[in-house]
Amino acid sequence: MSRSEHVAAFLSAVDLSLELAARPEVGDAWERESSCAGMTVGGLTHHLLGQARNSVGLLQAQLPASAPVIRLAEHYERASWVRDSQNGQPDPEQTDQDNEGALAGHAAVLAAGAAAAQALPGLLAEPRDPDVVFISWQGWALPTHDYLTTRMMEMVVHGDDLASSVGLDSPSYPDGVAGPVLELLTGVAVRRHGLTDVVRALSRPQRAPRSISAF
DSSP states (O other): OOHHHHHHHHHHHHHHHHHHHTSHHHHHTTTSBOSSTTOBHHHHHHHHHHHHHHHHHHHHSOOOTTOOBOOHHHHHHHOHHHHHHHTTOOOHHHHHHHHHHGGGOHHHHHHHHHHHHHHHHHHHHSOOSSOEEEETTTTEEEEHHHHHHHHHHHHHHHHHHHHHHTTOOOOOOOHHHHHHHHHHHHHHHHHHHOHHHHHHHHHOGGGOOSOOOOO
């Protein structure tokens, strides 16, 4: 997939996330606990749209000279939140931040997400040299293509979380989103569980392991 196609896929995921977040069912359940334990529906919505909001800031940031540029697989091997998630440890700090962000209300969270969605096409159309995104909270950079894949994964996973929280169907993502996200999740799952377990879970239910969760 070309860079322009990948950007278009990312922007489509942002639009679908906004459409889901704008549903009245989400606003009506804003203060109720979501499918993610400890996080309200509003907090989950804030987190989902945060993939667009945070991307605006990161795309505008300068790459520090000392920052290493790594690839997608290494990103998920090195990130502490991945290890914590795989060990069953929640991230209460992130949950609290999103629940607090949701206190602004449904309309305000939607407005911030919509503003980010409007800014992203222009930012992604600008030449990037080098074509990488510095992830400040990790201390390393990813090629822009890989960075956008991480955000699409977050939107697909948390879009399903939000839809299930309010009794809606999950968004139907185009192939340009689904393909990279499935490749990412499968790759992380194989590194965590091994190829045999993943193959069995996908093709041999009689020998399938209990879980092949990536996170």
